[in-house]
Amino acid sequence: MKRELKKLEEAGQVLLQEINEPEGEPTGHKRSFWNVISIPALAILTGLIIGAILIVATSSSVYEAFSHSFGEGLAAIGKEVFTAYKALFTGSIGDPVRIINAISSGDDRLIRAAVNPFLESLVQATPYIFAGLAVALGFRAGLFNIGVEGQLFIGAACATFVGYAIKGLPFIIHMPLAFLAGALGGALWGFIPGLLKALTGGHEVINTIMMNYIAFRLTEWLLSGPMTRPGSGGMPISPIIEESAQIPQFFKNPIRIHLGFFIALGVAWLIWWLLFKTKWGLNLRIVGANPRAAKYAGLSVGKSYMLGMAISGALAGLAGGVQILAVNRSMALGLSSGYGFDSIALALIGNNHPLGVILTSILFGTLRNGATRMMVVSSIPIDIVDVMQAIILMFVAAPAIIRTLYRLRKPKQEEETAFVSGWGGGQS
Amino acid sequence: MTNTSLAIKHKRIYEISPGRKIFMGIAELLIALIILVGFVLNTEANTLTTFVMTPGGIEIGAMPDWVIPALPTLIVLTIIPTLIGVYQLIRGFGRATNAMVGVSALCLIFGFVTWQASGKSVNLAGMLTSAVSLAVPITLGAFSGVLSERAGVVNIAIEGMMLMGAMVGSLIGSLTHNAWIGLAGSILSGLLLSSIHAVLSIKYKINQVISGTVINIFSAGMTAFISQKYLQPNQALNTPPLFARLPIPGLASIPLLGPMFFNTNVFVYLMFILLIVIQVALFSTRWGLRLRSVGEHPRAADTLGIDVIKTRYVAVLLSGIVAGLGGAFFTLGSVGRFNEGMTAGKGFIGLAAMIFGNWRPLGAMGAGLIFGFADAIGSKLLLLGSAIPPQIMAMAPYLITMIVLAGFIGKGDVPAADGEPYEKE
Amino acid sequence: APKAEEPETAPPAVEEPVVEEPVVEEKKLLVCQITDTGGIDDKSFNQTAWKGIEDAIKGLGIEGKYLESQEVADYEKNLNAFIEEDCDLIITVGFLIADATAAAAGDYPDNKFSIVDFAYDPAINNVVGQLFQTDEAGFLAGYAAAAVTKTGKVGTFGGLPIPTVTIFMKGFVEGVDYYNSVKGTDVVVLGYDLEDETKGLFSMDFDDQQKGRELAISLMDEGADVIMPVAGPVGLGAAAAIQERGNAYLIGVDSDWYLTAPEYAAITLTSVMKMMDATTYQVIESVIDGSFAGGNVIGTLENGGVKIAPFHDLDNLVPADIKAELEQIQADIISGKIKLK
């Protein structure tokens, strides 16, 4: 038993070493498994605890129970939290009893329904992965891309357009073409603030936020005008994309797991390779960590910002594109539940590393997926997930709070990640 | 010492790059061309444009309408940017270049309105009054930013603080049936959120932009949660009393200005009071000197015995108070009801206004008014039946923000230590 | 009125699906609603449809649940969640959710669905499409507005230039035009262009109430003294502005705002009602009595699916002859004597 634990710990160590010290930039200090995992793990735990407090504090049945007696109140608290979190977990990972029952029954439909929660969590994670990579790459390149949401919309619009407007192409060409169109649209939308930062020093935080609103208005216009579905009378919805442009789903209803998830994993690997194994990536990271030194070393800071924003935008565009091509199959208002904003938290919790982004995306996808079930069972508004995410992000960003809360010792070496601050932009 | 003057007097070159000079000149001529082709050629002779100079529903401070012949006006409006553009191309305006572009842009806007309203009437005073009211949350957001950034703490959480302020104001106002208590609630919520921002960014020294993002996400989630859980099933919790219009005797009867500034609700007055208070406090008092020193060079301030940490806390908390106030405007000063996401990015535009306004209260308010104006004129043009689709028109404030930022950033005096956590060694 | 409602009545507290309990209670009919991304409190179709379910909870003793969709991809997921929950009837709301509903209806032919604000062509036999000829009611409101205005100007604005919104505005304008042609007056409608439905005044947003307020002020500044905002909660911003200025009237939409927004009762002239609650209630009834059959239900003046609300407190404002004329117009529309475009 102990041996196995040890083995597990070792495996975890290797994994986390990867996350925190990509081969490109080892810090020379090996940190223990627990050291690395403790902060995010405890942050998530604390987020869940605070979520539970919120659930209890806003539950009328708890108050009612307390009005009867204290014991009943406590029981009600327990029941409330248990019910909610049980729904959260079975809704996102699955109910083992049910899976076994389904398998033993041999009914195809039952099995699909029983294993769906976990696979659905992966479906939910897919746009998070792309959006998270977008933010993470931005941070590595010294850019705070709050514009992922807008880039996602533009990417989705481009993918949709190529998806329905071009007809008669074979799948092998059409789908990749639509996919690339999504990347290109997002890249363009990201490139503009990158260009402005390079040329005028205008801070990308403000500009990307503005570009978000412009993207929303633009897609509204596109969808109710040029791209509207014939016969919808100007309803903001696009035609359904051609079959040849659709990213295939693997199973029948209700399982929606699709090739896009695996493409996301592949893209994450590609981004890791780009950032940590190639000179282009080093270039981006140098500019991100110290633009003045980058200039001194002969790098073009402006170009790097433009490139960084364009790649980041392309990834964001893919988040929208894949969602269209694999899940929605047409574009309408209400495309995103705020992936662009959630991905900021996500990238930070994942230490701006592709592997970390994948893990955190799955966590976020799981939370959101489970929240639906929680809403069905306990009528808890889904927005509670936002609150929990904010809290988790806060604790990850300020590990000192977690350390104080849980009386952890401070590790010898604090990791340093260069981030943007102030409004000076890339000048000086 | 050999030199008698102690200050270095540098030689300076006031020169605009030739590319910029030509670009601006062409832009101005283009504006003239748009007015000519778009408006002048499409206006019939002898039509009149009527500008109503009294907002609807107002009696005091009424003013006669302003009726102008559309075509001659438009011709004049073509000539002005033409002359400016030609001069710009030949000689250049040097330091006045930006101002001249501004004048040309004004000609374009005024021309557009004159053309659209030719043969009709348009309530100009109403539009300006509307601009002031739309400027209020933006300006308050900008003031909030000025307070914290002058002390060296970037606050992008203004949006979140306003959203929370709006919700809490509505909730408390509804519960107590008292707008003032609601306002106090908004302020308190701003204070609470800003204290989180302060603790995270000052005490724990986490990146201030991230700390702000945390608060924005938290506010969006929390307000939606509470709204769904309580406000929406129980409308009684979401019907706060509104602050009523409060004309200031005497001043309110000044034509045009009276209705715009002195016959509105308490938030517009608060905006002006804050303008003066913050301006004076920052630049003429001991408190302000210390606060600014902390934003410029915290170590220097520290060595002189100024408590950097405390000063920053105070600044951020004040920033939260003002942001909470800005939030209250939405529910208590404007619409009397909260709903999710109702701040619609005003906090962020407020930050842009702060930058555009050079981290000064007066500049911030000027910028806020420009954004408010952009918004108001957009609606007015839609109402007049503009050819531009409403979605595109709605982009105006955001586009203007970007253009303005591109033109002005880097020229301002951003506090030198803005965004940098202070580490006592 | 919502004011009187208790906070907890909205989503009835739902116990864990009873699995272990041996005593088989008589299972209540479970009706489940999936909102579009506007959310349950959109002061518009989501909320009105939910009101139909709430009425059925009280009146028919059913059980009701809802799920909010945060994005388009949630539609399918939420449909699956409710299918798994064994809902007896699933109500979906809005045009945008039509594709997903049709797909689910195809996959689960034994389940019953109903969709608000959409009609399938051809009809699907396990989905009831609910569509509303809102312009018919809007026509009446326009006529009444034209009769009431003192300035000769009335106004309207929308949330987004989409058919479900512009159909209100279109009917409203046609009603005013009809009044003009009958009475030889020259009442002007600000904010909507019959020729081009994308032209007009729109807040471009169903959230920004301050915008609604400013749009209403802008309309009043130009002289409008009756205003019909078709923009969900944004319309309440307009209501606040009208109330504050005090010399104009409001026309509510979707539900009777005199009842649902009682704080503005004093200025609410009437409301263009889209009886989604009633039609939803009817569909639930049809499930209970076994008469449920797919197809489309078109709400018209004739079947009471759309109507205008009483004038309530402002009854004195509308002359008796106008009321009579409105009755007549209603009959003429029903009979087809008056044709809407």
Added chain:
Amino acid sequence: MEFVLELKGITKQFPGVLANDHINLTLKKGEILALLGENGAGKSTLMNILYGLYQPDEGEIFINGKKAVINSPTDAIQAGIGMVHQHFMLIPVFTVAENIMLGQESVKFGDFLDRAEASKKILEISEQFNLPVNPNDMVRDIPVGIQQKVEIIKLLYREAEILIFDEPTAVLTPQEADELFAIMRSLAKQGKSIIFITHKLREVLEVADRIMVIRLGTVVGETIPAEADKNSLAAMMVGREVNLVVEKEVKVPGDVVVSIQDLVVVDKFKNIVVDHVSLEVRSGEIVGVAGVQGNGQTELVEAITGLRKNSGGLITLLGEDITHATPRQITELGSAHVPEDRQADGLVLPFPTAENLVLCTYYKEPFSKGVVLQYQTILEHAQHLIHDFDIRTPTALTPVSNLSGGNQQKVIIARELSRPIQFLMASQPTRGLDVGSIEYIHKRIVQKRDEGCAVLLVSPELDEVMELSDRIAVMYRGKILAIVDSNMVTKEQVGLMMAGEIPEEGFTAREERLVEKTF
């Protein structure tokens, strides 16, 4: 005898470093005490403890015989202690008066600033101690020498009795330094006590009444100027004999490598900061640019290395026009640049040493093949340089942020000098380093020159420029006042020129090439 200040057993432990180890120090009224010690010896730490910025782990402070608890600068100011920091603690966008009164403002009507009152007080002090300043000038507009006077007035304004000067002369011309010493002596005469920190042995011998030497956090000796000389002090500091003179053979310079003609550079406020500068550097020659900081040297260096846009003129490197070339083009032509601010410009602090060692070359073979970085090669290269240049780092993968200042500088020197170069642009290569490190870096630079490299050395340290350079160009207000043979001038003459004056008597001229007047 009563001491105004007495430190007893002060100990301060930083993680891994014992910065102060039971240090005792005494100061008499009217005395000037010099503190000497190499980088990291613990001088600043001790002073920061005295000034309330750090709390000691052990030890006590007595002021005028009474035990004092100093928890913050406020306490220190209250106790009559004032400090002029090495990096001025002035706010550029505030006026002189605002800077001085900050923290002890004159106010009226409650909290409103009384600028007139403050100016009056400042002018009084200015007169009494002969420190001319104009209270209404903006600090960013006044020269460094005046800024320092502002710093001193700040202390006197607070009626400090114990004045601490932490490396106050680093940015001054010799004349200004002499002026400062005069001020210090007059302050001492008026009863103020002074602690004076410097790395310059000459200054210590000139101005101090008593000298204390610290090494590795402990006091290793105390002496008086009469009993010490430069060599003995250096040995005491470093713990070994140090060669204070740069050994350098006479060489005949070769061809022109870098030529600058009529260079004009403008800053972001459109001020002309480099004003029609012309200069040539030949192979095998070190040309030193002397001048007080802020006279355009930084901009000159940035213009030559392509970091800043030029507004006029022509620069050629090995015959190629590089006036508008990018830094990379210039580097690839065979030039190297040791930047002025090593942490801001020269290094990416969170990155490992190995990556920093290929900062300018990582994209080329053999460090990259195609787009893929060759980490194995990069590591081997790093190991090599770490050995050759004696860089003290635990491993090649240690982030440079963990290296000491001297070793960080060595990383840059190693990176820049290990390439085949024909031009070296060295900007303040020994800034803030101790004598040991300085000795090493000087040797390396001279070695490059001897190999035929052209070296342009920019430094505000007049000693460094005098000792290393073959020719000296003096920069003042953006112009080059004169270019002189380093053997032909005295330090005083260069110092005068740094203050903007050409010595009337001319230079002690030898026959040949002497002074090329450039304006």
